[in-house]
Amino acid sequence: MSTWRPINPQPLWKRCLPECLHGPMRLGFQLGMLAMVVFSGIAFYYLMLAMRFDLDDVARLPQGIVFYDRKGAEIAAPGSAGRRLVKRADIPDFMVKSLLAREDARFFEHHGVDLRGLARATVRNIKDRDFTQGASTLSMQLARNSFEIRQKSLHRKFLEIALTLRIENHHTKDEILTHYLNRIYFGAGAYGIEQAARAYFAKPARDLTDGECAMVCGIIRGPHIFSPLRNLPAAIQQRDQTLDRMVVMGFIDRERRDAIAAEPVKLADEERAENQTSYALQAARRELDRILDDGQIQLGGLHVHTTLDAAWQARLENELNHAVEALEAEKSWPHPVQKDHVSGTEPAYVQFAAITTETRSGGILALIGGRNFSHSRFDRTRSTRDLGSAFEPFVAAAAAERGKLVLPGKPVQTGRQIGPAEVERIAKRCGLAGPFLQTEDLFRGAVAATPLEMSVGLATLGNQGKRPKPYLIREIRDASGEVIHTAKPQLTPALSPAAALDAASVLARRNGTRTFTGATGSERDAWTLRLGPGGATAIWIGFDKPSIIASEPRLKSLLDEFVKRLGNG
Template sequence: MESPLEPRKRRGRLAAGLLAIDAWLDSSLYELRFRAQQFWENATVFFRRFRVKGWRRGIIELLSEAFTLGAGGSVVMLALAMPAFEETTSDWRNQDDFAVTFLDRYGNEIGQRGIIQRDSVPVDEMPDHVIKAVLATEDRRFFDHYGIDFLGLFRAMSENMRANSVVQGGSSITQQLAKNLFLTNERTVERKVKEAFLSIWLEMNLSKKEILQLYLDRAYMGGGTFGIAAAADFYFGKQVKDLNLAEAAMLAGLFKAPTKYAPHINLPAARARANVVLTNLVQSGFMTEGQVLSARLRPADIIDRGERKSPDYFLDWAFEEVQRIAAKSGVHSLVARTTIDMNIQRAVEESLEYHLRQFGKEYGVTEGAVVVIETNGAVRAIVGGRDYGASQFNRATRAQRQTGSSFKPYVYATAMENGFTPESVISDAPISWGGWSPKNYTRGFSGRITLTTALVKSINTVPVRLAKENLSIPPIKAMAEAMGVESPVSSHKTMVLGTSGLTVMDQATGYSVLAQGGVVGTRHGINQLVTHAGQVVYDFNKDALPPRRVLSEQAVASMNSIMVQIPETGTARKAALPGIRSAGKTGTTQSYRDAWYIGYTGNYTAAVWLGNDDFTPTNKMTGGSLPAMVWQRFMAYAHQNIDLKPIPGIENPFVDPATVAKADEAAKAGAEAAATDAADRPPVLSSTTTRTLRDIATFFQQAPAIEPPPEPNTLSAL
């Protein structure tokens, strides 16, 4: 049995142990504090030797701050450099490995892309005056800087300030090459930052001679030519080795603005620009005035090739399609039979330029892009900007711009697939979603309305209410992607009002599903790829994936029954075609930065975007104004002299006069005037006739040659 004293003894031992631990902690902490104070005192005494006063202290403080800022700046610079260096992961040296000749839908040659243009001429084999003319004009200190010429940039800024306009560029040849190889002409701060880092990367990985070689081989030189060798042949019918000083000066003047100074378009402007290049040669010290005098007195003459204008934006996109399609074939020298219709292409270019010239200043808009797709999926026209020479950035296939209300049809199409009808009633009333309270354009509300009224009047609260209370975001996102949108679609709730950035090609592809009865997968720009020997490498009708249905016929009919009312009585009355029923939707983004109109008939779907490259707001331009007018002008032309097809779900392709009478008379008059101004479209062959003629031509090309009978022996005949 345990003694009564045992618990007391255990408690005593425990208390003694705890007291010992407490004493150890106290003594250890005291010792640690004492040693820390001693260390700090010794360190203070040691560093006191380095203490400076007066002006020396100021220098030390500045160096210290500089080190701190430099360390932080290095981290920021690394973060900015990473996206730029990701651009170099592709096989950029061999991007022009393909050699492709392009034909239009009728078999006419429209241009070339890739190495077929001309074999590269080594820099060492080019005449000295050719190299000097380029360097004197584009980058005088090319061999002295490391990618970025700060002295040249300062000089250009000074000259521009003195002239109160942009008269000199500050970009080095390396920077221009970085833009040509990896980037676009989009005017953003992000692009300029990437350009600077990539310029340094090129200088680290390539020699000066290699940089200059790539620049001369890949720069756009006007007339559909790339590289100085191709330009020498196109303009002068010569090899680079045979160019004289006057011709070299004219070519060197093309790098700045190849379309503006292209000699086959404007020879006087090209000669004036060449004279500037000759002046640059003298000012840079590369040549004397006496050496350039002969070139001034005898300016270059060119070969008369007419005003040939190739559809360069379409060719750039089609070239990417060829590379994608033929990548596994192993054949790189090809003839591509494309889908482009040059009549429609020219009509689109004319309409865009006409309206930007007439109304661009009034609306504060400088750029636009258009894509036209026939209901069989063939891409008939692509315009990626006003001037390919000034900017090769394809705004139709690469620029992702917010869509505004033009995204709403994807929301309504999802609703139609989920049991809603055009007559379904929903409330147009104030709504909040996670702190977001969207407003209508008119700032008012209409109460309970049908989905037809909501889409025709472009009410904002209704698609938001559909997404929040009935559909949710994922099905809407999935529907947009299923209808052919290839750009990333945001999953944020604001996406229902068009905050996602889509391309013009995305919009044309998505809306064409409604024009084709709910089918997707038919869009194409290449009909056939054949070798120069006539071997078929790819045929769209045989090799393309079969189309698939993404919208039911009922959903398509419901959507089209609403969409046809928008050009007739809704927000797009300026897009109404004379006597022809069309459907479409306008779109305008916040601060009027982007304006859209995407419309379709039973024959064609076309998407139009207008805005500014630097994202500056326009002067209150809406999708129902200038974009609708651009669309109306070229679509009125495209529908002349063809068999009109009805829009799926709409029996009659012609406009009911009674419906037209209800539309705004002023908008109707403006549309008719624009249609009257449009040029008449020449009659074209039907697709069946075109296919038959092409088959006949192929038959004769492949048929064995018939040998002529042998000539009689003259001696034996005698």
């Protein structure tokens, strides 16, 4: 017969522990439960707070503006075009490995928060009574950059962790990598890996070499101080440190590391790339601001098709550089030369400006506002300079419009037939703004105009007396490819076709192209006018602060040689 025994009412832990430990044990249990409740409350609060953020913002990035020439070729402009998004397939695998080695070795192992690193950073922060140790994973950095969480505090860290968990739950690892590389700042005005590749190495991201990938990833933590364009030795050091980390992680062996480190660094020619078409792009951006409102521009992703002929622009600029460099190379040249220019000072060397306007439409085929955009961004195609004998075609136009005889090479005699007022009227109709003297000095060219005005005026003569309105932007498409603007050429009757033809006859004919070369009587401004089958070009050479360039015969010889080299294209 079994004997019934009452169940011992004491819990096992009480029976196993001395009575003196019962109180502390009970208190510890209660504190543990309280900590769990508090932790759960904090976690719930921050998860709810994180729910207020739109995760689509992670992938929703404002893209830059891309400019194209008249043939649809992209116009190079490092950094200026803004962010360009790439897909995972366009990111080299070596770039990904470099990034993991440098920023987040356990990226594919954790779920957004690296608990080991977080614990290590927490201990350091408590010890230092600071919050400088972040232990941020790539996912956490993406959360911080996507939602502009910048202040250093526990609140920021808890919110960042909550957002990171949401991002990891919503995106794949490859998507997180892609969004990260598309978003972050790489220095030199470049946001995103695609623009960084173009800014630093003048190539798309998919074409970066292994060494270039390692260098770009190496500068992420200090894009300003480690920029290879500013401090190449520091950038190389960061590249090598990245390669060393890749060896430690087993991504590459020591032999491969040394081979990559030995490769020469070929950076983009920043100054040359910045100068090429930069004045034209600056003008195109001004025109874009007039066409679209700020909201449309800020949305980004615009594709702006210009009227620029990149080949003609490059040819014109190269020949102009050749001409003025020949002047500077002369032993008797008394002025500063470009190669001796001190950065940060106003350029004192001789300048040039040139602009070509398509006669039929007014589309600007070339715009060169100066010799060096990085030295001076002032657009000299909009600066008024004395014309001298370059004004003769408009004196001839006024006379021809009145049915008077045009006397090539004799503007005073031609102008006397009609008077200054009539010359002013026709010059204004051709696009020159003045002011105009009401004396015979006007016939001698005592008037100023901009290269832009001269190009339009010349185009009027080449377009049967119809003045074209100049423009740079032919078409604009939004990020989806929809056309949101198309230019409509505007022509204004200025003078009769016969008068325009007679006026153009004062320009010397060279194989189908009419040209004029000459300087003002003061020898402070030199002009070349060129009226070809498709475009009217006005070129000015001189100093920003008017000064004698050279003797008139020397200038005439220089410009004639320039016209000969330029040819009939």
